[in-house]
Amino acid sequence: MPFAERPLEETNPRTANFRSFSRVQTPTAGRTLARWLGGLGVIILLAGFLPWTQNIRSNGQLTTLRPQDRPQTVPSTIAGRIERWHVREGQQVKRGDTLVSIVEIKDKYFDPQLLQRTREQLAAKIASLEENRGKTVALGNQQDALRSGLRVSLDKARNKVTQTRLKLNSDQAELRAAENDFNIARQQLARQEALYQQGLKSLTELEQRRLKFQESTAKRQSAENKLGASQQELTNAQLELSSLQAEYQDKLAKSESDRRSATAYQFDTEGQIAKMRNELANLSIRSGYYQITAPQDGYVVRALKEGLGEIVKEGEPIVSVMPNAPALAAELYVKPMDIPLLSVGRKVRLQFDGWPALVFSGWPGTSFGTFGGQVAVIDNIDSQGQYRILVTPDPDLEPWPKPLRVGSGVYGWALLDNVPIWYELWRQLNGFPPNFVGAPGEGKGGKAAKKADKGATASEEEEEKK
Template sequence: MPFAEHPLAETDPHTGRFRSFEQVQTPQAGRTVARWLTVLGLLVLVAGFMPWTQNIRSTGTLTTLRPQDRPQIVPSTIAGRIAAWKVEEGQQVKQGDTLVVITEIKEKYFDPELLARTQEQLQAKISALEENRAKGTALSSQQDALRSGLRISLDKARNKVTQSRLKLNSDEAELQAANNDFSIAQQQLARQEALYAQGLKSLTELEQRRLKFQESTAKRQAVENKLNASRQELLNSQLELSSLQAEYQDKIAKSESDRRSTTAYQFDTEGQIAKMRNELANLSIRAGYYHIRAPQDGYVVRALKAGIGEIVKESEPIVTVMPNTPALAAELYVRPMDVPLLSVGRKVRLQFDGWPALVFSGWPGTSFGTFGGRVAVIDNIDSQGQYRILVTPDPELEPWPKPLRVGSGVYGWALLDDVPIWYELWRQLNGFPPDFVGNSGATGTTGTLGTSKGAKASKGAKDGGGEEEDAK
């Protein structure tokens, strides 16, 4: 093209002095890039208003919700020596299956007939107790007989005292009569002697009177002796009555002492029998500990003791058993600032180690290879600066893979509120925490932000930090 015909020649006459303008053309690639940048900017602007699901990311491991489903170390209850192994590592076992057989190492339990001999000793003690009880019953019967004999003897002694008193009264009356006879005989003798002195009576009559007086004197003396004997007999009866009470009380007290000794021996024997029964029960239970059994259905994971003849101590671990049907749960750890945003029932998405997945944390519906869960437990205390949560499978979603095992790694994110992408970018740039969504997580649903959330975000941006207070 001649220079005079160049479009720039008409607009700028000074360009005619430069021949390089003849080679200059308007580039078409610049226009294309500009168009692409314009379209890309519009797409970014439009994408900024697309929804983004806020979430709390955390990592952890797979565990079990129930403590009984976690790997269990089976210890030896008693000290002993390993005699035989009944299982292999990786073997499936049922509850009650024998894992290890051990033998005694304490000399106290070496006797193979220890249970039978202890049973014999217990039976002998029981027989001795029965005989002692029979002795106690005999002593009680003896006391009853002594009390009955005491009553009879007392009645007999009282009757004898009464008889002696009556006899004494009779002897006193007889003595009174003898005294009267003696007084009359004495008076008659005096008159007879007076008459004999006057010669009115013969010597024979006087001697007869004197003989009668001597008989009356002798009779009175005999009656006095009889009365004294009756008095002594009454005194002896009274003394016998008094001594009889003391004698029987002594016998009864001795019998009571024997009975109480027998009862004390019974109580002591009963205590010994209870102790021997306890010892026999302990021996029977101890005999069951020679076979270490599986506490529940599961798999033998690892033998912590090896070989035959190895000594194990009391409560020393021997083998580890893993239950075969554990209720899996993901054990995740979150920061303290994120704990108030979580609640029991909050939905969580999980990615398991070894399971292929394509994850878009902000768009959980478009992720592939993740599995759903719900928050089941939130610890009330921290663990090394973080709080532990347990996540269980969501019954409304797909089940977790069966090949998962306890201890494998897991990556999870708790789903919170839906916000625009521009708001999430603005929050991340300012370092604000996710929005608090109240109790909406309790039902397992995620809330939506809506226009009010965007308006509030715009207001926060204008206020220079007010959004932080709204998010809290």
């Protein structure tokens, strides 16, 4: 088909002389495509300045914030044999409900009257202890009597020693008097013999003086013997005093030894009584372990032991229980390079397995089927190269779905700073981490609050100094 000629007004004067130019028509499709591409480029350029919420993506599973809300196994405290099951799997139980009944398998506890007989043994030991205490009191009274007798005997012996000492003093005075008489008689005899040699005294008078000298000599000898006897008597009295004290000390030592033996037996009996009381308490507590009860309200998940008559060991789990109405939390794992960007209280959006959702991670406000949360716990150590965080429901947003169960999968992204899309694309291409933002509440208001806290602390310190 021949091309239509150009209108005369569009003919270029320079090409009017050429017939080829007059028969060529410029196509409009290229112009339309260029316009569309230009418009699309402008839209993409403008879209690059739209806000984009940076986030840290992670996945994990649902768990509980409190350890007591997590699924637990109920063990058997003692070894035994299963006698009866009181529940079935999936049954709801309350705290204290009996789950399983077991019976003893150790011959030490086979006696059905073991508690009563242990109480009788304990009562007999207590009676023996009371009698031993009476013996200890009697030995103490015996010691008091011995000490009283010792004091009386010592007083008598001391009095005898004092009397003997006084007699010794008298004998010493008598000996001094006899010695004086002896000296005087000797001097008189010497003078008498001198006068007799001169013929002034007779022999009769000399012999009388000699007789008088012999009498004074005899008196002095008698006084010396009497003094020696008094000294021996004093020594005997002192020895008697010492032996008396030693004799009573021996009796007191023997009585003290008996008392200490009774006291030692008393302490040993008290130890045996304490041991028997401990054994009785253990038996009483052990009798309560024959019924394995639910530790808290929940549901019986699975029986780990089946049938009747099966033997269970000490601490071996028998049944697993899921607590009722647990406080759910999302357990997410974050890369080490992203963990410095998180802090307690950071907002997080969550998507749960089995819950329909339409997610735009950069525009959390336009997402559908996601739920809000906030970071409650950040581990200080890594777990297989990643750090664990616990996210709890945000109290200011919609609650989490009630059908959620512990262990179901969850996908989350922690919300960070708002940046343009072009910056986010540039960051992703270069492998840079997201922008570091402070903890929630550390904006202007947070700084003002910190300043207010510092001012309050300073005022309190000034008041304390005053």
